[in-house]
Amino acid sequence: MAKLTFKTDKCKGCGLCVDACPKGLIKLANDKINQKGYHPAAITDESACVGCAACAMMCPDCIIKVER
Amino acid sequence: MAVVFDKPHALTDVPMHYCPGCTHGIVHRLVAEVIDELGIEGKTIGIAPVGCSVFAYNYFNCDMIEAAHGRAPAVATGVKRSDPENHVVFTYQGDGDLASIGMAETVHAAARNENITIIFINNAIYGMTGGQMAPTSLPGQVTQTSPYGRDTKHCGFPIKVCEMLSELEGPEYLERVTVSNVKNIVKAKKAIKKAFQNQIDGKGFSLVEVVSTCPTNWGMTPQNALKWLEENMLPYYPLGVYKDRSAKEETK
Numbered sequence: 001m002a003k004l005t006f007k008t009d010k011c012k013g014c015g016l017c018v019d020a021c022p023k024g025l026i027k028l029a030n031d032k033i034n035q036k037g038y039h040p041a042a043i044t045d046e047s048a049c050v051g052c053a054a055c056a057m058m059c060p061d062c063i064i065k066v067e068r
Numbered sequence: 069m070a071v072v073f074d075k076p077h078a079l080t081d082v083p084m085h086y087c088p089g090c091t092h093g094i095v096h097r098l099v100a101e102v103i104d105e106l107g108i109e110g111k112t113i114g115i116a117p118v119g120c121s122v123f124a125y126n127y128f129n130c131d132m133i134e135a136a137h138g139r140a141p142a143v144a145t146g147v148k149r150s151d152p153e154n155h156v157v158f159t160y161q162g163d164g165d166l167a168s169i170g171m172a173e174t175v176h177a178a179a180r181n182e183n184i185t186i187i188f189i190n191n192a193i194y195g196m197t198g199g200q201m202a203p204t205s206l207p208g209q210v211t212q213t214s215p216y217g218r219d220t221k222h223c224g225f226p227i228k229v230c231e232m233l234s235e236l237e238g239p240e241y242l243e244r245v246t247v248s249n250v251k252n253i254v255k256a257k258k259a260i261k262k263a264f265q266n267q268i269d270g271k272g273f274s275l276v277e278v279v280s281t282c283p284t285n286w287g288m289t290p291q292n293a294l295k296w297l298e299e300n301m302l303p304y305y306p307l308g309v310y311k312d313r314s315a316k317e318e319t320k
Contacts, residue, residue, distance in 0.1 A: 003069055014089030014283075014290040020250060038088065053073040054250045060093025061084055066073040 002051025004043050007063040013038030017055035017064065023048060026055055076100040078109050082126045089290020091280040092120060092189065094247045096127055098257045099160065099187060102264050103130060112156045113147050115140040117170075119162035120195040135159075138170025141177035144184040156267055158185040163204040164194045167227050171203075174229070181238040181272040185263045188229060191280040192301060199285030203227045206304055211285070226304065230277050234310040240272035242310040246279040246302065248294045255307075271314055279305050 011034055018026050018041065025048055028039040041063075043049060051068035075081075078100035086092045103109050112130040116122060118137035125132030135143040140159035148157040166174050166188050177184065193211055194200040201211040201218055204226050208217040218226075230242045241263060245256035256278060263274035279301050281293035288296060 002072070010083050012088035016089055016290055016294075019291055051072050056073040057250050057253050058094070060086065060090055060097075062075045062079060062093065062097050064073070065071065065075070067069040068072045 001047060001068075002049045003067040004046065004049060004051075004055075005065040005067075006041060006043075007065075008032075008034050008040040008042075009036070010061050010063045011038060011040035012036060012061060013040060014060065015041070016058045016060065017041050020054045020058035022052065022054060023050070025049055076104045078103040078112075078129045080127055080129055084127060085123055086120065087282075087284040089281070089283045089293065090120070091191075091247050091278070094253060095160075095187065095189060095256070095278050095280070096121075096124070098247075098253070098260050099158070100128060101257060102261045103128075105261065106156075106264055106268065108156045108264070108268070111154055112158065115144045115147070115157065115159040117159065117161040117165040118196075119165045121160055121162060121189065122196065124160050138165050138168070139173055140165065140170065141173040141182070141184065141186065144186075145177060145180075145182050148182065148184050152183065152270075156185075156264065158187060158264070158267075160187045161189065162195065163188070163190045163192065163202050164197075167203045167229055171227075175233070175236070178233045178273050178275070179236050179238040181240060183267055183270060183272050184274075185267050186273075186275040187260065187263075188275055188277045189280045190229070190277050190305065191282040192226070193282050193285050195282045195285055199282070204229075206300060209300075228305065230275070230310040233275065238273060239275065239311055240313050241266050241274040242277075243275075243312075244277040244279065244305060244307050244310065246297065246307060248279075248281075248298050248302075252307075266314075277305075279307070
């Protein structure tokens with residue numbers, strides 16, 4: 001069980017974290033738009049996350065904080 | 069709960085102006101993580117280039133200087149020589165900056181084995197000016213100024229910076245890395261850390277070339293750009309250590 005915090009306002013919706021997650025847990029939130037006008041990344045099932053931080057390492061804008 | 073991953077201290081909170089999926093952000097973070105880990109934020113001076121990363125001085129918490137186009141290694145030389153014991157000096161340059169207008173500064177800084185660290189971002193295109201052909205553009209690559217693909221009859225061949233500099237006696241450490249996936253990012257960080265450590269140990273000129281993407285000017289999604297990088301850039305720009313003089317001397 002890990003905790004992911006997204007700085008949603010800084011997300012540019014590039015989707016690199018979506019591909020990086022080995023469990024496929026991250027999706028771009030198509031029902032939300034942040035202040036930059038992008039669909040921000042969000043985690044779908046936090047209980048399944050092991051906190052490997054692959055998404056955070058791939059994020060070009062450093063918006064993901066991972067706690068475990 | 070323990071924090072496994074967070075923004076490094078040496079990176080500011082300013083939102084980066086880079087396009088979505090641009091790997092500049094990843095390399096910025098790796099440099100900042102290395103500065104944090106070595107505990108050198110207070111004595112590090114970064115030299116920002118001209119190009120997409122021109123605003124790098126907004127993103128790093130250490131002191132930064134903005135150099136004229138291509139002149140970052142020359143500025144770094146001056147800063148480093150003014151107080152070699154107390155400064156750690158790095159430049160952060162793109163391929164248009166380092167391999168085109170700044171080639172003379174780069175080659176001569178390497179030839180002098182200047183004790184500086186250079187982070188070189190190679191994305192095979194001029195990003196900031198709108199996607200023109202760069203000295204590192206691949207043969208056949210379509211850019212704004214080569215709409216039918218780079219024709220090597222007219223435009224010559226791409227410059228392989230690490231291979232070229234490795235022929236010189238001067239440079240201490242040359243390595244080419246990429247940030248196309250998590251595994252490569254870990255390797256890239258190791259290389260950048262070594263490049264900074266070399267400078268602290270007084271070993272001399274260390275250059276890390278990071279093969280990167282430009283999704284906007286390549287006209288691809290960030291995901292396809294990373295795929296294109298692995299399929300097209302890496303065969304032309306093979307990863308690896310091109311020169312590591314100290315390691316070579318140790319094995320002798």
